[in-house]
Amino acid sequence: MIVHVLNGPNLNLLGQREPGLYGREGLEEVAARCRSLAASLGSEVDFRQSNHEGELVTWLHECGADVASGRSVGAVLNAGAYTHTSVALRDAIVGASVPVVEVHLTNVHAREEFRHHSHLSPVARGVVVGLGATGYELAIRALHDLARDHGPLEE
Ligand code: CA2
Numbered sequence: 001m002i003v004h005v006l007n008g009p010n011l012n013l014l015g016q017r018e019p020g021l022y023g024r025e026g027l028e029e030v031a032a033r034c035r036s037l038a039a040s041l042g043s044e045v046d047f048r049q050s051n052h053e054g055e056l057v058t059w060l061h062e063c064g065a066d067v068a069s070g071r072s073v074g075a076v077l078n079a080g081a082y083t084h085t086s087v088a089l090r091d092a093i094v095g096a097s098v099p100v101v102e103v104h105l106t107n108v109h110a111r112e113e114f115r116h117h118s119h120l121s122p123v124a125r126g127v128v129v130g131l132g133a134t135g136y137e138l139a140i141r142a143l144h145d146l147a148r149d150h151g152p153l154e155e
Helices: 027-040 053-068 080-084 087-095 134-150
Strands: 002-007 044-049 072-078 100-104 126-129
Touching: 002 027, 002 053, 002 134, 027 044, 027 134, 053 072, 053 087, 072 134, 100 134, 126 134
Parallel strands: 002 044, 002 072, 072 100, 100 126
Antiparallel strands: none
16 A cells, blocks of 8 residues: 655755754655655555645645555645645545545644644544654554555545
């Protein structure tokens, strides 16, 4: 199986700026952690990052097609700031029927008010916030458990 891990704007800066907030690990190190855990579950990771909303929409569509054909367990999605602004990403999750676990490195609820609302949480299977890169690993495990327990096509 594949597990898609999609990262939104500015996450390419991880490990280079604001280590006090986002930690010292770079995005490649997060990817390595994801690959290692997925391998232990017998899966491969398709790990991507984009600064462009439309590209993330297209990737969610691709993930939905892979889920529908039984190749993917779904997507871990850290949409970055698009979380708080993007109706298009929410529509893509619903439209492509993607099982999504929304992940945030930081505890968005302990930050500015504008980060408290997510357009994605109501259509996500689950949400993990504030646990750093460990959140990605928890989300990968959850997507595998959900696919195993409910089957890839079930709501
Ligand atoms: O906590 C998260 O994972 C966020 O999705 C990160 C976003 C932020 O807009 C969300 O509210 C919460 C920001 C990603 C920017 O990442 C950077 C990493 C290092 C240095 C600068 C930005």
